Amino acid sequence: MMDQILVLLKQWLVGWFPPALQPWVSVVLTVAAILGVFGALFAVATVFERKGLGRIQNRYGPNRVGIPFTNIRLAGFGQPMADGIKALIKEDFVPATADKVIHFLAPLALLAPVTLTFAVLPYGRNMAPIDLDAGLLYFFAVAAGSELAVFMAGWSSRNKYSLLGAMRAIAQMISYEIPLILSSVTVVMTVGSLSLVKIVQSQDFTLLNAQTGQTSLLPNWFVFTPWGLAGFVLFLIAATAESNRAPFDLPEGESEIVAGYFLEYSGFKFAIFFMAEYFEMFAGGAMAATLFLGGYTAPLSWLAWIPTWVWFFAKVMAFIFLLIWVRGTIPRLRMDQLMNFAWKFMLPMTLLNLVVVGLWHFLGTGVARWMVCSALVLGAYAALGRGLAGRKIGRRVYQFAS
Amino acid sequence: MTPLVAYLLLSAILFAIGLAGALTRRNAILVLVGIELMLNAANLNFIAFWRFGPNPQALTGVLFVLFSIAVAAAEAAVGLALIIAIYRQYRTTHVDQINGMKG
Amino acid sequence: MTAPFAILAVLTIAGAVAAMGLRHLVHCALALVVALASLAAVYLQLDAQFVGFAQILVYVGAVAILIVFAILLTRSGEAGTQPIASPSWAAGIGVATVVFAVITGCVLASGFTQRESPAAPDVATRLIGEALMTQFVLPLEVVGLLLTVALIGGVIIAMRERKSEVTAALGEAGSIGKRQSANGNLP
Known part of the structure; x- marks a missing residue:
């Protein structure tokens, strides 16, 4: 009830x-x-x-x-x-040389797409505002609009730090958008639909139990499969980078380029940028939960009495907590590390993950598919991680200490 | 419901604007933008004819537009790379100043 | 004609005119985004949901960014005092007007003005996927190949030339004389 x-x-x-x-x-x-x-x-x-x-x-x-x-x-x-x-x-300060119109429009153009992504998320059972047939595509298409808003903010300020920050942000967002989309394609391949409601329903064990007549205690969230776990982790990393959060906060980089693309914004426009960043975090967490953590479904069947929307927002807040934890723990990446990580680790991993999903689908239901898929994911992780680290693996040498 | 002819006229206007821009602007990037506008006008025609056609279940118009969008993206990438390479050589992107082969 | 279509049409045309007519190139690129995004909304109005979202994803998310980067990399963003139109602009406008007149004449003369709008087709995204994987699998593969070629080609064209290549090219192209030694990548 x-x-x-x-x-x-x-x-x-x-x-x-x-x-x-x-x-x-x-x-x-x-x-x-x-x-x-x-x-x-x-x-x-x-x-x-x-x-x-x-x-x-x-x-x-x-x-x-x-x-x-x-x-x-x-x-x-x-x-x-x-x-x-x-x-x-506070005073709303606009630089004298700024492009006034675009400077004014940029925060709105950043907040609007992020807010629009909330339209398709299933917040609970029967609680998706719109159940679009191409919901996942809508989410990514609308979210892609925020890159241009970042450029508008950085360019219209006529400040070299702003422009540098905007260029960093766009390069980062485009690089991490590819792993973000590819890692969610795995779920689409399994479910066979782009509708977010259908994606959640296919992970809902109460529905599945009703269909098959069996009672399974564990949920069949996609995160409990080898490809799902890999996809989930890749999605989390890419979503963190998309929302420009630490350790991917080079576009802001307080110690190098002051504050990046929103350097010349003050007062309520700055608050709007701040809000858009948080909304991006919420959207990323909600999408991660929807795709891999079963959306609004409860983790255990005897916990199903708790309302579905409570579970949904609990998962989103868990993602926020993870981001805060990561921000307090991991130092900021360098630009070359950021790009290398996106193109030499994330992209090959997501591509391989697509193959693993195909194998998972065609290898039946036995133990064999667990072995094969886990081996593939772990092997690729080890090989790519080693390749990315280069010669640095092994005993650590302190170059300047001795 | 909007009649088919309204979509066709919108497409014609878009095509004419794109053509005029591609023929008159001096900057090579804007010539490319004009070509993109013309491609989009053609895409609008495809979608409109698909929607008002006798057999919308065939999906041919939709799929043609999807392929067309992919080709347009490739065209933009290569075209802009060419413009950047030309800029390196001539230090300008104005099409009327790139005349090194003029006799 | 319905009100949503009228608004979208006005937005599309205004965006296109601004994209082709404004002096500042970055403004042109942003106006192009307005035009293409409202065109995507027109697609949505025509029940082509998938195409509309793909249009936004590709044009707003990728092509517009490419154009903006190209503008900044070629320093076209700084508005100069030179005229924006080529010397033969009158001929260009004339050709465009003639083309527009011909298309409009053809459209109005054809039987399309009487065409009734059929019932909205039920196009599931699933059907598009199935068509792509069965009937249109060859074009799909060709597009994949094309995109790969464009990716590699774009990177190679825009990549800075190596020193040895430049000196080799200089031997052949030294007589062109258009090459400026102020060019940063020359020795």
Whole structure:
């Protein structure tokens, strides 16, 4: 009952309106819900990130802002409100030489595509806003629009650091888009559909149990197969790079090019860039969960009483947590390392993964396919990793220390 | 529902704009952009005729446009690489200044 | 004519005119993106979902980026004082007008004005995939080959020439005289 409560609530609300208005009201309600939920998640995630990084770096994160004129501190969760007010009342500075129109349009052009990707995600059972037949293609097509917005921001600022940051960002996003799409093609090959709802349904064990009459305790998420695990890891890395997060945050590179493509943005436009980055993280996490982690399905059958949308957002937040952890742990890559990693490791691995999926499909259901597919993935991982590291594998030599 | 002729006229306008740009602009990159516009006008015709044709289940128009998009992407990649190579040689991308073989 | 189509048509034409007419090349590239994205929306309106998304993915995500990079690499982005149109621009406009008149005349004279719109076809993405793998498998392979060739060719053409190749080429091409020694890759 709790599972469908949001769907029923929407139907009940829509029912109050005259029939002519009902489709419009339904659309407005859905959009408002999506924007509200992701906006709130953005606020919460910023606090989590700052507090998490603080914990990793052995300091407190934000813990002061609370309700004004009282002593209630809310454990720092008032911080996003304060930040939002600060961003709104700051001066909106535009450089004198900037291309004013494009400088104004760039943040909107960045936020709009990322927000549009939320339209096809299945948030829970019967809770996909639109079930497009080519949903996965829609997701990648719309997300591709953000590259141009990054260029607009960097170029229109007329600042060499901005332009450098934009060029870095575009080169990185294009390089990692190929492994991102190819690693998700494995799932499409298995399911035989680009519809995200169908992809989730094919991993839903309650549906499968009803079809086959058996009761399996473990979910058949794609991550529990050799190709699925490889694809999942590759997808996570590529999604991290797509959202320009550490350790792939060269486009921002505070210590080299100040802040990259949004260097010349201030006030609320800067907040929009910040928000778009978080929305990209949410979209990446949601897509990773949908493709490989069974979307909204529960991990164990006796946990299925928890509403499906709770599972979905739990998986997204787990991805955010992973990104924060990685940001606090791994140092930034160099540009050549970034490109080598994309073209010499990610791309061959994803291509090989496509072959492995084909083998998995045609090798039957026995132990043989587990052995063959795992051996292929692990062998390629070892060979490519060794090749990428070059001579550096083996005993570490400290060149300058001695 | 919009009639077929509206799509055909939109395609004709797009083609004419692309042709005019490709013939008049001096910059080689914009000549290429004009050619892309003309290709897209042709694609629009294919989709419109497929949609209004007697047998839309045959999918021929859709698939032709998919191939056409792939070819256009290849054309853009090679064309722009050529323009960059020419720029290295002549230090200009203006088509009327690239006249090294003029007698 | 429906309102969505009218809006999209106006956007497409305005984008195309701006892409061909603006002085600044980066503005031209961005206007091209507007035109091609609204054309993708026209495809969606024509129930060609897959083609519309492919158009956005290829043109907005790849071709526009390529064009923008080419503009920056050839320093065409700095607006000069030179005229943007070639000396024979009047002839070009004339040819385009004639072509437009001929196409429009043909379209209006044909029977297409009376063509009724059939019911929306049910085109699943699955059918497109099946057609690509059965009836159209040879064109698909050829396109794959073409893209590979274009990839390698593009890289080789745009790659900086090696020193030895340049000196070898200089022996043959030294008399052309158009080669400027200010060119960075010459010895």
